[in-house]
Amino acid sequence: MLKLNGKNLFELTKLFMKKKISSIQELSNFIDELLEKWYKKFLLSWDLWVWKTEFTKQLAKKIWIKNISSPTYTYINNYDNKLLHWDFYRIEKKEDFLNLWILENIEDFEYICIEWPKFKEFYKNDDFIELNIEKKGDARIINYHL
Numbered sequence: 259m260l261k262l263n264g265k266n267l268f269e270l271t272k273l274f275m276k277k278k279i280s281s282i283q284e285l286s287n288f289i290d291e292l293l294e295k296w297y298k299k300f301l302l303s304w305d306l307w308v309w310k311t312e313f314t315k316q317l318a319k320k321i322w323i324k325n326i327s328s329p330t331y332t333y334i335n336n337y338d339n340k341l342l343h344w345d346f347y348r349i350e351k352k353e354d355f356l357n358l359w360i361l362e363n364i365e366d367f368e369y370i371c372i373e374w375p376k377f378k379e380f381y382k383n384d385d386f387i388e389l390n391i392e393k394k395g396d397a398r399i400i401n402y403h404l
Contacts, residue, residue: 301375301388314371342367347374
């Protein structure tokens with residue numbers, strides 16, 4: 259692996275992108291753009307009330323899945339063995355994360371959304387795209403790398 263100043267050179271060459279989203283329809287259109295680029299696994303990193311679960315709902319509609327809910331208290335929601343939706347907000351310790359046995363079947367899912375991604379060393383790979391969203395007034399600014 260090529261490194262520069264201790265960082266993976268591949269990571270440094272990724273294109274940094276920024277997208278302003280002002281409505282659920284714009285969020286849906288943004289998801290279309292990501293799916294067209296073959297992205298199917300998402301790390302959703304942002305504050306409370308900034309459309310993390312809404313992102314998953316919009317993705318689910320595009321792959322013909324209905325009735326999406328937040329997995330905040332269940333940690334995991336599995337939709338038709340096609341979409342895996344995790345929420346790690348309440349998980350604080352690595353031991354708690356590993357005791358959930360959630361990594362066992364990760365490769366079986368075509369689509370994955372992880373809210374509040376923690377302990378990425380156990381599951382993150384180049385298949386995932388990390389989206390960092392911040393709220394600016396009524397809009398959301400999505401920062402990500404391609």
